[in-house]
Amino acid sequence: MKRTWLLINKCLCLASVLCMFTTGCKKLVQVDEPDDSLTTSAVFSNDSLAQAAVTGLYIKIMTNSRFFLNGGMSLYPGLSADELQRTFTLTAEDQFFNNAINTNNTLIYVNLWKAAYAYIYQCNVCLEGLNKSNSVSNGLKKQLQGEVLFVRALCYFYLVNCYGAVPLALSTNADVNAMLPRKSVEEVYKQIEGDLLAANDALLSDKPSTTPTKFATQALLARVYLYMKNWGKAAEMASAVIDSRQFSLEGDLADVFKKDGKETIFQWAPVIDRINSAEGFIFVPSSQSVRPTYMLTKELLNSFEVGDLRRSKWVNSLAIGGVTYYYPYKFRIFTSSTSPQEYNVVLRLAEQYLIRAEAQAQQNNISNAIIDINSIRTRAGLPVFSTTVSKDECLQKIEQERRIELFAEWGHRWFDLKRTNRANSVLGSKGSSWTTEDQLYPIPLTELEVAPNLKQNPGYE
Missing domain, CATH: 1.25.40.390 (Serine Threonine Protein Phosphatase 5, Tetratricopeptide repeat)
Structure with a gap:
């Protein structure tokens, strides 16, 4: 057990180097460049460090419950659908159950949107580091690239099903990312498909x-x-x-x-x-x-x-x-x-x-x-x-x-009702406040205030 936690601490340290910006980021994906331009190249200087960097991504995902890829997709869409309800009042979560989410809801921003783009940025850091590295063995590089592409695709799958059209951040370029507009649902799915097909070619079965x-x-x-x-x-x-x-x-x-x-x-x-x-x-x-x-x-x-x-x-x-x-x-x-x-x-x-x-x-x-x-x-x-x-x-x-x-599993019911055009007929009975626009979560107000090319979902203006 002691060795396991030493590995976790090592991976967390590497992860913090790769995504030092994620806790203080004020914009969608506009972040300060690392102080040391050699940092990421050093992280991907050998097989062990490269593996630890990708493991650090997984540890980051698993560090907080009720977050995007660790319980959050089972909880919040479950409340939005007809599966779950709280046994006592908590305003931020009751908004999901009532399908009346405020644009300044902290959960929409911190637990979902911000967390998702933090994972995506770390995926992009890993992909760029692996692509540039001449020190990681070819077999491991291919495997790690496939793993990271899979995670990025998973993130975009849940983003597009929660928010609809979303920005596609595919690099670590702060200037580019700061100005990203929302891409259509079709374009996002095309990117997801492309990432998964590339991952499928790269990954092993055993x-x-x-x-x-x-x-x-x-x-x-x-x-x-x-x-x-x-x-x-x-x-x-x-x-x-x-x-x-x-x-x-x-x-x-x-x-x-x-x-x-x-x-x-x-x-x-x-x-x-x-x-x-x-x-x-x-x-x-x-x-x-x-x-x-x-x-x-x-x-x-x-x-x-x-x-x-x-x-x-x-x-x-x-x-x-x-x-x-x-x-x-x-x-x-x-x-x-x-x-x-x-x-x-x-x-x-x-x-x-x-x-x-x-x-x-x-x-x-x-x-x-x-x-x-x-x-x-x-x-x-x-x-x-x-x-x-x-x-x-x-x-x-x-x-x-x-x-x-x-x-109560990964938002399946919520997404099924929407993709089969059954949400209005099924969820309309939850309360008189239901509207068709409630099928998408609002873009967090915090993001709209700093990202000039982001537009709000209908019904939340």
Whole structure:
């Protein structure tokens, strides 16, 4: 354990050298250049330091829970959709649940936007350092470049789904970045696709699940193509992951989110003492005498079919003061003094079956789509569907299965409702304040005040 923390401290020191600006940055991505122009070249002067620099990026991502890539995408979009609600008032988070977010909401700026661009900038520093280095071995350089491209693509995927059109910062040039306008959603997706295809060419398949691999890029590409409505490519990428037989659906739902889970495609290891997964720390009560901070909505609880094992395995309850609170229990550890047993699961196999099912249904291959859906239902202890349903019925079943299988997980429900044009009809019932513009989060006011070419999303002017 002592050696692990020494490595973490070393990586954090390198990370601070690479992104010394991120804590004090006042503009979108306009930052001061490092005082020592040789700093980054020194960091990428050998294999060990280059590896530590990229590991420092992962540590930075995992350092704070409720942030962009560490619990934040499960929490805030879950509140915005019809999955989660707080058990007591906190104005900044209640704005997500009420779909009435102020442009000066600190969470929108610090936990999401600022964090995302800090990670992206560090990705760009790593890419430029690796490209310029003649001292890092070719094999490692290629692997690290692929890993960093994967992370940058992941960041832009969530940015574009939260905010819509966003600036594409692809370098460390402060003057250029300070003047970046918002790029269209289509342009952002094109960049995501390009980064992932390049990562797919660079990465290996035989790495541990805590490292981005070729399978991780294919899994994320499958999702990206689904969102782009490129049904053929979505099915192709999902099939590449499924047919590799490197992953399998867990027989026991209680094992899905364990660190050695058989269906985990990619996960980040925790770095903070006593904390396993951010979701466990966020959703699981600290003791049996303390009510959970977040509970599942009645709408979600009522959507489970009778006999669904996901209801008994992934939902837990606690009675406090005569009130029963139901909360997510996919991750089960609040804190622990022992070695972590749950990691930050980013991609898993069940989603790939549902992606392929939807892509096949959209291509009128209903029979195969139902077979994939039934793989998920069988694991959940539910009866299988007939393959003789219509296309519309099949798509409805897929929406329902995604809702239950992926609840409180990486914003899937929120993004699904938006991409399928179902947000207005489903979320309009949450309250009279709902408008179509609420499907996007506001660009933080802090950014608009310092970035001259940034424009606000409609409805927040």
